[in-house]
Amino acid sequence: MLLAPEILFGQLLMGAILLGGIYSLVTIGLALIFGVMRILNIAHGEFIIFGAYATYWISTLLSLDPLLTILLTIPVAALLGYVVNTLLIRGLTKSFDAPIVSSFGLLLIMQASMLIAWSGDPRSIVTPLTAESISLGPVVVPIIRLLAFTVSIIALTLLHFFLTRTSIGRAIRAISQDSESASTLGIPVQRLQTFTFILSICLAGVSGGLVAMLLSFQPTFGPEFLLKSFVVLALSGVGNIPAVIAGGLVLGIGESYGSFFLGAGLRNVVAYAMLILLLLVRPTGLFGRRGVREV
Amino acid sequence: MEYHRDIEILRNISIHVERNSVTALIGPNGAGKSTLMKTVAGILKPKRGEIILDDVRLDGMLPEERVWHGLSIVLQRRSVFPQMTVRENLLLGAWKIRRDPKLLDDTMDEVLDIFPDLEPRLDDRASSLSGGQQRMLEIARALMTKPKILLLDEPSAGLSPIMVKQVYRHIDTLRRLSMTIFLVDQNIQQCFSVADYVYVLELGEVKGGGRKSELASSLSDLIRGWLYLEQGGVKG
Numbered sequence: 001m002l003l004a005p006e007i008l009f010g011q012l013l014m015g016a017i018l019l020g021g022i023y024s025l026v027t028i029g030l031a032l033i034f035g036v037m038r039i040l041n042i043a044h045g046e047f048i049i050f051g052a053y054a055t056y057w058i059s060t061l062l063s064l065d066p067l068l069t070i071l072l073t074i075p076v077a078a079l080l081g082y083v084v085n086t087l088l089i090r091g092l093t094k095s096f097d098a099p100i101v102s103s104f105g106l107l108l109i110m111q112a113s114m115l116i117a118w119s120g121d122p123r124s125i126v127t128p129l130t131a132e133s134i135s136l137g138p139v140v141v142p143i144i145r146l147l148a149f150t151v152s153i154i155a156l157t158l159l160h161f162f163l164t165r166t167s168i169g170r171a172i173r174a175i176s177q178d179s180e181s182a183s184t185l186g187i188p189v190q191r192l193q194t195f196t197f198i199l200s201i202c203l204a205g206v207s208g209g210l211v212a213m214l215l216s217f218q219p220t221f222g223p224e225f226l227l228k229s230f231v232v233l234a235l236s237g238v239g240n241i242p243a244v245i246a247g248g249l250v251l252g253i254g255e256s257y258g259s260f261f262l263g264a265g266l267r268n269v270v271a272y273a274m275l276i277l278l279l280l281v282r283p284t285g286l287f288g289r290r291g292v293r294e295v
Numbered sequence: 296m297e298y299h300r301d302i303e304i305l306r307n308i309s310i311h312v313e314r315n316s317v318t319a320l321i322g323p324n325g326a327g328k329s330t331l332m333k334t335v336a337g338i339l340k341p342k343r344g345e346i347i348l349d350d351v352r353l354d355g356m357l358p359e360e361r362v363w364h365g366l367s368i369v370l371q372r373r374s375v376f377p378q379m380t381v382r383e384n385l386l387l388g389a390w391k392i393r394r395d396p397k398l399l400d401d402t403m404d405e406v407l408d409i410f411p412d413l414e415p416r417l418d419d420r421a422s423s424l425s426g427g428q429q430r431m432l433e434i435a436r437a438l439m440t441k442p443k444i445l446l447l448d449e450p451s452a453g454l455s456p457i458m459v460k461q462v463y464r465h466i467d468t469l470r471r472l473s474m475t476i477f478l479v480d481q482n483i484q485q486c487f488s489v490a491d492y493v494y495v496l497e498l499g500e501v502k503g504g505g506r507k508s509e510l511a512s513s514l515s516d517l518i519r520g521w522l523y524l525e526q527g528g529v530k531g
Contacts (some may be wrong), residue, residue: 170383170387171387173379174379174387175378177378181375181376183337183358183359184442185359185437185439186359187390212342
């Protein structure tokens with residue numbers, strides 16, 4: 001059955017928005033760590049995949065609803081974040097290169113560990129809502145995608161309020177702008193950097209749990225999420241949370257329409273073409289300004 | 296006091312800052328004035344030496360720990376958080392007292408009394424302020440930490456003569472409020488106008504110091520000597 005162009009447009013747009021919301025949440029952890037600690041966490045995708053597996057196994061072993069399980073994924077991710085920060089990241093924050101190398105090593109270790117522990121078989125989380133959908137006028141919306149989008153936006157909104165309305169959030173933003181100046185005001189820079197790292201891993205874990213309900217996953221899928229996050233970061237100009245959401249939506253729209261017109265096999269090509277084009281035309285990002293960096 | 300592995304930038308430094316007074320450190324370019332300030336604030340790490348505030352040894356502490364013991368610094372470079380509002384900048388200075396809303400409000404009121412020009416700009420981004428206003432904000436923010444001693448590193452750097460006068464008017468106000476201030480500036484005339492005590496730093500060493508009145512007579516000789524050094528001469 002052929003859809004009328006306007007319905008097709010609406011369907012694609014809805015899919016793009018829902019996808020974009022998830023991409024924003026997938027990216028925000030990377031943006032936070034980069035903004036506050038100046039660390040490019042190459043293992044970011046592995047934390048997302050770890051979140052997917054943690055949600056999968058907790059939900060399977062405890063027979064819990066996957067969406068509720070995400071609440072249990074958070075402390076597991078926090079523990080992992082604390083251990084990784086203590087063993088590999090803390091102490092390297094003064095250097096730009098060392099954490100990149102260190103997190104690349106972590107990528108390999110996490111990937112290999114997950115392969116050994118859980119094999120390379122693709123898995124996915126099936127919920128009672130997986131096959132359900134609702135109609136918004138002529139546009140059909142899968143409920144699980146809508147829920148994942150809603151959870152993403154709620155998480156990002158809470159994070160935005162935390163960063164802008166609380167003293168700890170304000171201090172984290174101050175560190176992202178000028179850590180030396182923040183330290184001269186009595187703000188405990190290293191402690192808040194540790195907190196930010198753990199928070200970022202928790203957000204990666206939550207996004208991994210949501211992604212696992214939408215897509216199949218396996219231990220080697222991490223770098224794909226890392227690259228998607230790079231695209232969103234480049235689009236948003238390493239800016240604030242609204243910019244990251246906008247960046248996620250632009251990527252979602254680009255991918256959805258690109259894969260419709262060029263074929264689903266070229267979905268990633270569209271994303272990377274957007275990245276290359278953007279770096280050539282507007283290296284500060286669509287929403288970024290030169291020299292401005294905030295979380 | 297020394298810092299850095301190979302080069303001794305500061306040595307034979309002994310400075311006493313009297314409570315409720317303004318102590319100025321003057322010296323030619325490259326004497327090590329800012330290095331000394333950063334070392335006292337904990338941004339640079341000395342190889343040896345002691346930094347004591349009210350019988351508490353601060354050396355070995357992180358910059359943020361020193362703030363909790365009552366030391367606050369206004370850096371020479373621009374250090375406002377440009378993407379945040381003036382109010383947010385001030386609240387960040389109040390990190391130490393953030394859990395005491397009454398104290399925080401009272402401190403904010405006191406600081407805005409000293410810097411009334413900031414009040415109508417509270418909700419503006421710090422980046423929208425002029426250079427002089429940003430300097431006022433930096434000093435006001437440092438006061439929000441409720442310091443026992445305020446370090447001012449080149450407060451007139453990069454400002455127009457009018458703004459320099461304004462900044463020094465505020466420093467004078469703080470002096471009259473019995474604030475303890477340790478000040479470094481190349482603007483010797485302005486430094487002298489507010490200082491109670493003056494130390495002279497040359498090539499990383501303290502060459503003398505004392506009450507301003509005792510040093511005033513030898514000031515012109517000092518400056519002549521520095522100008523000679525800056526023009527490439529060797530002082531005899």
